[in-house]
Amino acid sequence: MSAQRTAGMASEAIELRNHGGRAVACALALCLLPSVALNAQDGGAAPRGTSAQEPAQKPPSGDPARPVQNGPPAPDSTPATNGTDTTPPQLPAGQRPVPPGGDEPTPEIVHTNVLPAYTPAYRSFADAALLLGALADADPTRARKFEIGATYDGRRVPAIEIATPGPTPPAERPTVFLFGALDGHSLSGAEAVLATVHMVLAAPDKLPSDVSLIAVPWASPEALDAIAKGGVSDGANSRPVDDDRDGAIDEDGPDDLNDDGFISQMLIEDPSGPWVRCADGRFLAPAGPLDQPRYLLVPEGRDDDHDGRYNEDPPGGVILDRNFPLARTSPWTDPRCGTLPLSEPLARAYADLVLARRAALVVVAQGNHGTLATPGGSAALAPLFAADRALYERITHAFESATGRSQSGVLTLREASGADRPGAALDWFAAVAGALSLEIAPWGPRVDHGGDVTARDARYQQPPSSDPARAQDVARTLSGKREPCETSRAWAAWIDNVHSGVGFTNWQPVELAGGVKGLVGGFEPWTILDPPKESLPTALRGVPEFVLDLVGSLPRVELAADGKRDGELVRLRASVKNSGRLPTGLGGACAARRESGVAVELVLPAGARLLAGDARVDLPRLAGEETSREIAWLVLAPAGSVFEVRTSAPWCASVAHKVQP
């Protein structure tokens, strides 16, 4: 009984909340849990873009000619009793995976000192590492490839550091970090990081000479590599975890019950289930008091361990982006978050690296919300980041300009994702490491508008309301059936209007052991978690430009200092200007965070004595283009004394100025 797994992440409800706290929810199964194509003939997966060398199989999802499956039910007599969980499925043993781009080779990498061309593509871990090496080799004076941490299966994770040669060692400069796909499934995020690295190397002036940039395109290699090879993963690493704490490990993974080549989702009729089907039968909504029939939502498969739950202990692992400490879920409620905060050595290596540097900006490229998200993975964390809302608004506008996208103002992680994001790295990077931290999701339901708007004929031209509260109000049709949530509508609009209706397998009945009735269906792979190959360039458009614009806007302190001597009495004064567009640090208060203000320090020469003023003055953070108040010192010093005034701020290179009054 082989365990199988979809490419989806653990199922959970999507919640869209308005400021008043009302919620509209729909099934994540329909939004975040695509099924995975399995090659029915040779055991290989067949996601879109499969090359001509592949034997005839299910047409690729990207093929507009491909019909949506509405095949007959595939009964299954496997024993089952009662499903409760939605843990992601996985491929059966022996299935030969095929990369999302099919067997089409990625561009060959030749190591020279010429910058290789960058083409958006889905690559394997090895190909991505090769490309990173080639990029580093192209400009060895500025770039170096290095390895950071190790995965559970022992792979060293490649990273690149880019810094213009200069008097200040790169390790002492403000540092920009780019992490791709910490969530373990956003290959488009990994590509966004590679594209940005390429752009930095192609245009050296994009990176200020006093700033370092460290990029880890494949931040969660085990899961990403499985997906890139056409396999499946929910983003977890390969650490064996006894998810259901029954003493057996990985004993209840999903199965392809209907032999359609996909591991999909499964609805099981249950009078106390939390879901009902919507008016558009593809989608689910939370069940109300009188709604029937109700369903449990689980990954497709049998109850392999006969414990009454379906597929609750699949192979793997810990999702790195749930393993960070802030607002992390407990392991007894979500085994994917890890036994302890930063229990995964790789996650800890990232945390330690960021702590070891003067982290100015951290960009995590991942997700499928298609927007720019700011810290705040849970409602409880929102106050921690509220002080910087104005800053985030400006950055959001810049993101919209650079990418041509629009979003409804500043979105926290929770708002952008439509659900809590416990243990997200982004929150920790901001709250404790004190870095300006942003998540960019290259892919999302509103990213790819298609080329021909006049051809649209679908059910979902526009979501009925962008206001979740209103959406809740209108969430029932006249027939009394519920309407899907806005995110489901948006994906449906993309599938129907842009993608020729391809990308969703309609629910098909299956029979489980004990007479339990189920329905199998859901999104197909390479539909919503990552864009189809042909949509990847669109997903990346403007992202590198936006990131590098931010890098160019980092604060830069300029120190003005002078002195006036009257005999042995010297009056010194200094002020600091932030000539960058971003502030010198974050607002808000977190006791364990590094200071975000500006420090000014007077270094006295031998024989001098400070009469008035403090040798070190801590100023509040400076906004972009802001100048500090003047600081004055009164010093008794012999003639010819040379004073040094130094200033530093967490996101800025330190500056020193010598004064000889």
Next chain:
Amino acid sequence: MRAAVAIALLAASALAQDGRKLTMAPDRRVELDLQHYYTSAELKVALNALATAYPELLRLESMGKSRGGEELWVMTVAKQGAVEPGSRPAVFVAGALGRDDLYGTELALATILDFAQNNARDAALQQLLERATVYIAPCINPDLRAKVFAQLEGSPPSPGPAVEASAEVDFERNFPQQWDPVQYASSGPYPLSAPETRATVEFLLGRPNVAALQSFGPWHAREAGSAPSIAASDAEACKALVANARLLDVDHIAAPQGSLLAFGYEQLGAFSFAFAPDWGPLASTELPGGDSLLRASQGASAITAKLGRSLARLELGAAQVERLKGDQWQVRVELTNAGMLPTLSARGVERLACASPRIAIEGARLIDAALVAGERTQALTKPGSTVAVPDIAPQSSRVVLLFVEAPAETTVKLTASSPRGGSAAAEVVLR
């Protein structure tokens, strides 16, 4: 102070716990002075001397190293027997986590010494160490102790990794449960950022048999009227332990957010206590004097022994056999927890902290099993040839029906075990 901390392994002090009536001399293979504070070097010598002198009882290992490079010692105290120490219910004692319990090292050391010297002449102690295990980590924060002792001696702390390391993180804020970097700068950049706290947690996670944790006070009492921090049934189980003792459970103290005790109870589901000696009037920055240390040492070992004796203890009652048909039999057996604590705390059950009791059957094929609950019976899960039984409250029993198949006159061996309740075996003849 210099004189006080000088190595003094010769001043004898074989402690006897309060109230014991002993008729034999202590087994003094090693003698330690318990009226001074031990440097890391002295502690290493003392612990190694003990482990070497009492190999049948003590095993010394290191959980890891401090940031200053000192070993984080842990002594496993358990009499050699048929059951491995790791399979017996256990108490974990942690000393010197922070500034408030620097004396914990000496109290922990005194406990090891007392157990080693007195178990042969104290039947209750001997019984405890035969059926349970006591893990004692005398010093979780050696770097901080070194720094404080240097300050007490009037010498400025010499620069070095130990001194630098001890300045940053408060270990009692660095454990994962309720870790709060927003409120407390000393909580560290992330939970378990200190190698000492990480080593401690990794040690504990590798030992699901740890049913109780003990550290040293003082602690602030939990505010009256504040929400209970412990499950009601767990509070009830702790009542007998905390009565008339300077032992406080996590329901009575305001365990700091991010403390070891909070982690122990909330994640491991281990009953967590602090022993707070009565030092009398003492400035918060002052360490207790030698005489006070000696007095407190006697209480400390008694408290740890009391905790150990309270651990869950599985017992199998006499089995009743009834022939059903042919070679099929019903065996009715009573599984009792004779301890003062449950086989797993209510919080531990919530946290799925460890497996519930199991009954393994040898000599017959297990067909099915059921739990008798009053007038009703309820089917039990049956992984292979074992039966999983729900956790058992203190001084309570569960009646289990085992349906087995074997020829008449077959001797069937039943073995009940749970990580925090120990094990018990019985044989039954099918007739």
